Amino acid sequence: MESLSLFDITGPIMIGPSSSHTAGAVRLGKIAANLVGGTIKEAKIHLHGSFAATYRGHGTDKALLAGILGFNPSDEQIKDSPAIAQKRGLHYSIITADLGDVHPNSVKFDITLTNGQHHSVTGSSLGGGRIIITSIDDMEMNFTGDKPIIIAHYHDTPGIIATISTLLYEREINIGNMQVRRCREDQTAYLYMETDSLCDQLLEQQISSINGMYYARIINPFDHD
Amino acid sequence: MDYREIITYCHANNITLGQYALQSEVKRGDSTAEKIKTRFAEMLDVMKQSTSSAANKPLISVSKISGGNAYKYHQYQQNGDSLLGELAANAVTKALSTAETNAAMGKIVACPTAGSSGIVPAAILACGEYFNLKQDQLIDALMAASLIGKLIAESATISGAEGGCQAETGAAAAMAAAAVCQLRAGSPEVCFYAAAIAIKNSLGLVCDPVGGYVEIPCVKRNAAGVTNALIAADMALAGIISYIPFDETVTAMSNIGKMLPSALKETSGGGLAATKTAAALSGKIFN
Ligand code: SF4
Numbered sequence: 001m002e003s004l005s006l007f008d009i010t011g012p013i014m015i016g017p018s019s020s021h022t023a024g025a026v027r028l029g030k031i032a033a034n035l036v037g038g039t040i041k042e043a044k045i046h047l048h049g050s051f052a053a054t055y056r057g058h059g060t061d062k063a064l065l066a067g068i069l070g071f072n073p074s075d076e077q078i079k080d081s082p083a084i085a086q087k088r089g090l091h092y093s094i095i096t097a098d099l100g101d102v103h104p105n106s107v108k109f110d111i112t113l114t115n116g117q118h119h120s121v122t123g124s125s126l127g128g129g130r131i132i133i134t135s136i137d138d139m140e141m142n143f144t145g146d147k148p149i150i151i152a153h154y155h156d157t158p159g160i161i162a163t164i165s166t167l168l169y170e171r172e173i174n175i176g177n178m179q180v181r182r183c184r185e186d187q188t189a190y191l192y193m194e195t196d197s198l199c200d201q202l203l204e205q206q207i208s209s210i211n212g213m214y215y216a217r218i219i220n221p222f223d224h225d
Numbered sequence: 226m227d228y229r230e231i232i233t234y235c236h237a238n239n240i241t242l243g244q245y246a247l248q249s250e251v252k253r254g255d256s257t258a259e260k261i262k263t264r265f266a267e268m269l270d271v272m273k274q275s276t277s278s279a280a281n282k283p284l285i286s287v288s289k290i291s292g293g294n295a296y297k298y299h300q301y302q303q304n305g306d307s308l309l310g311e312l313a314a315n316a317v318t319k320a321l322s323t324a325e326t327n328a329a330m331g332k333i334v335a336c337p338t339a340g341s342s343g344i345v346p347a348a349i350l351a352c353g354e355y356f357n358l359k360q361d362q363l364i365d366a367l368m369a370a371s372l373i374g375k376l377i378a379e380s381a382t383i384s385g386a387e388g389g390c391q392a393e394t395g396a397a398a399a400m401a402a403a404a405v406c407q408l409r410a411g412s413p414e415v416c417f418y419a420a421a422i423a424i425k426n427s428l429g430l431v432c433d434p435v436g437g438y439v440e441i442p443c444v445k446r447n448a449a450g451v452t453n454a455l456i457a458a459d460m461a462l463a464g465i466i467s468y469i470p471f472d473e474t475v476t477a478m479s480n481i482g483k484m485l486p487s488a489l490k491e492t493s494g495g496g497l498a499a500t501k502t503a504a505a506l507s508g509k510i511f512n
Pocket of ligand 1: 340341384385386389390391393394431432433434438439440442443446491
């Protein structure tokens with residue numbers, strides 16, 4: 001029998017009405033924005049299944065948008081997110097879509113940054129505010145956002161992953177889950193890594209200064225409670 | 226842990242269920258007693274807000290299919306018209322207010338879920354106001370409630386999608402019943418009798434939200450849940466015992482949940498969600 005915390009029962013503090021369709025949606029939006037980095041110019045939000053069917057009454061659209069704007073699931077400004085997006089010059093559209101054989105509460109974000117870069121992030125809300133990111137730029141993955149995530153984009157040369165692992169080893173941080181996508185044409189690689197414990201800012205700097213690294217980012221979990 | 230062992234432990238150490246809950250949370254090693262209490266105090270603050278926000282002015286849900294009832298009931302209650310006593314009528318107002326705040330994208334504390342979030346705060350805060358209780362006692366009662374919820378979740382479920390509404394508003398009523406007993410200085414044993422009685426009174430309740438929205442019948446079931454909790458607590462405090470022990474009522478709830486067809490477990494395929502009026506209301510939902 002699993003032993004639960006009292007906070008699994010009472011809490012989180014959240015904006016209603018639904019932990020899966022509202023609170024989880026905010027987390028999906030926020031993690032998607034963190035994953036793509038940069039300033040977002042436009043977001044096309046594709047809603048699937050129950051998200052598509054009930055988003056108006058659950059405020060799922062407002063919640064996803066609030067997440068993209070960086071709000072936490074307990075922020076009372078969530079219901080005003082469309083106006084806030086407009087003020088900040090962020091264009092968005094809500095599109096109902098069939099994303100195929102995925103969880104009923106799924107969403108795909110097509111995001112364009114102000115620097116012209118384009119990214120897509122797909123994820124699902126699993127209930128109770130828990131989420132999962134299932135793909136980034138069409139690369140399949142399995143990140144819950146409950147654990148810190150390290151993202152790195154680098155020139156594909158041997159030794160980079162080993163260097164990152166050493167930096168983690170020095171801090172006694174375990175790697176939970178890791179995915180690498182390599183791009184033949186321009187010889188670059190993307191690395192996504194989930195760790196078991198919180199990562200510090202110095203680690204981000206150290207990874208960023210590895211030879212051949214274009215950029216590295218660490219996303220620590222936010223406001224799950 | 227067997228709930229009987231918890232009772233024995235509480236008696237041996239002369240502590241409340243809430244204090245036991247705190248000790249066992251500290252033992253998990255994630256946090257200190259001080260920090261745990263601070264987190265509960267923060268949640269209690271949000272509860273104070275949500276139990277009054279929709280009572281003082283009419284609040285309409287995001288879907289616009291429901292709302293304004295906490296305000297209506299509050300007015301009625303203040304006119305002295307309620308059939309219930311002051312405490313229970315105040316608890317109903319509070320339960321409706323939190324449930325409507327939730328439906329209107331306001332801030333709430335899931336307890337144990339968002340849909341059933343009105344019951345525990347209403348019971349604890351209405352008692353707190355009526356008997357002039359201290360913040361510490363209210364936090365202790367909230368921890369006792371959480372312990373009951375934890376025991377239910379560990380051996381059954383607190384999700385409407387898995388167990389029907391008996392698992393959400395039923396569990397919340399059991400949590401609230403135990404909390405109220407503790408506030409009235411009932412022993413841990415009495416708290417568990419109250420929780421058992423509250424569960425028995427909600428067995429079989431299906432989850433059938435109209436249009437899939439946590440509004441109809443959810444808001445009113447929060448009012449029903451808190452009155453169920455008060456009745457159960459009152460009976461237990463009067464010395465009435467539950468012939469079926471707490472853990473067996475939880476098992477019964479779990480088994481009934483498994484027997485319920487999926488149409489009655491949050492899919493809106495049956496019950497009130499499948500009525501003619503439900504179809505008309507769902508069709509009306511626009512931004
Ligand atoms: S009917 Fe379903 S959604 Fe509504 S409160 Fe009960 S369990 Fe929750």
